[in-house]
Amino acid sequence: MSAARILVVDDEADIRGLVKEILSEEGYEVDVAANGAEARALRQRHQPDLVLLDIWMPDVDGITLLREWSSTTANSCAVVMMSGHGTVDTAVEATRLGAMDFVEKPLSLAKLLRTVEKALEGARARKTSAKTKSSAIATPVGKSRQVQQLRNELLRHATSDASLMLIGEFGSGREAFARFVHDHGSRAAKPFVAIVSSALRELDAETALFGQGDRGGMIEEVSDGTLFINEIGDLPPAAQRALLGLLETRSYSRLGDSKSRPFHARIICSAQPDIEQGVLRHDLLSHLSAALTRVPPLREYAEDVPDLLRHHVDRVVDGEGLTFRRFSIAAQNRLRNYPWPGNVQELRTMVRRLLLQGGGEEVSLEEIERELSQAAPPAETLVKQDLLALGLREAREHFERAYLQQQLLLCHGKVGQLAKRVGMERTHLYRKLRALGVDFRSVSDDVEA
Helix, strand or coil, X not given: CCCCEEEEECCCHHHHHHHHHHHHHCCCEEEEECCHHHHHHHHHHHCCCEEEEECCCCCCCHHHHHHHHHCCCCCCCEEEEEECCCCHHHHHHHHXXXXXXXXXXXXXXXXXXXXXXXXXXXXXXXXXXXXXXXXXXXCCCCCCHHHHHHHHHHXXXXXXXXXXXEECCCCCCHHHXXXXXXXXXXXXXXXXXXXXXXXXXXXXXXXXXXEECCEEXXXXXXXXXXXXXECHHHCCHHHHHHHHHHHHHCEECCECCCCCEECCCEEEEEECCCHHHCCCCHHHHHHHCCEEEECCCHHHHHHHHHHHHHHHHHHHHXXXXXXXXXXXXXXXXXXXXXXXXXXXXXXXXXXXHHHHHCCCCEECHHHHHHHHHHHCCCCCCCCCHHHHCCCHHHHHHHHHHHHHXXXXXXXXXXXXXXXXXXXXXXXXXXXXXXXXXXXXXXXXXXXXX
């Protein structure tokens, strides 16, 4: 096995030299960078297994650099932050952006070595589980009509190079399905680069996308592979302008460089269902939505919840070595009737948490009830200060609308079930829903007549 490569980024020459000497004696390959620009270049050139990243540097702070790197999944590596003036907020932000650990200066060499070993072990485990991630997670799981239709649509789009927009709610698996399209198309052997739209800041969006001077950006990184843009509606205006120019000319230039470079990649993006009412430019939306696929929320194919539970249990057991547990029939039935506001991502997180906690061979209904009660946000009282300021009729309408919308989710959009649940005659209920502006057809396309 080749030695792990570590990149040390620190503006203090003494610290760079000392850390390089210590780590080299431990058998690691070590590169050093004095600032953000050098760090970007070395990371792109050598693709290190671990970066030891200082927070305070003259040209760009470490948190900004980490945020930039976390906006793309390509060339990902473990990151450990270093600082002599760290705060709790800084540590929390670094962890949120994907840093594996945080060490304080002055450095304790024994602690540094332990941290490096732990971070590299974690990175290796993550890479091992990632080997099957693309095919295992991405493939739509289930036997329902909705899942079969989605699977067929995605396979059909995989044969095309047209821009594709995946429309669905947060947590519904849109990035995973974008990878599924990529993996089943002619670009499968090429890079798949994911961009988080909200991570592109207004002031340096073009630099991040196109690069500057002798440094390439994300567009260059994707080459002729697939560029996935997550939550396209969150793109700042500068990034929207840059992306529109890229799509219209199929070429780009690095900032400060007049050389024109061709753009051959395919673009897949994800968007919320209300994307047309957002702030995305209509001309850009037209380019990106040459092909559209709706990714349904989990509540619309709740019959597949048992299959999804088994699938994700197997994934976590195989990928993380946790003890296998099956979900009892009562637990499965309870979860089939849960509205899943966080969709498949919420289910996946719940499975992993239950396996990490351990317990008996079966996950019981009692455990599920505890999980759901902890995951649910604090109940919002219906009689709030602003509601009390309304007239009786308007306040009653607010209450009835919120009540029926939530009950409709629990009934998977079926008005017949809703009528039984709330004790109303169906014709009267239809009139009530229309009067309150509750669009039951948007909850399910399989409403009972």
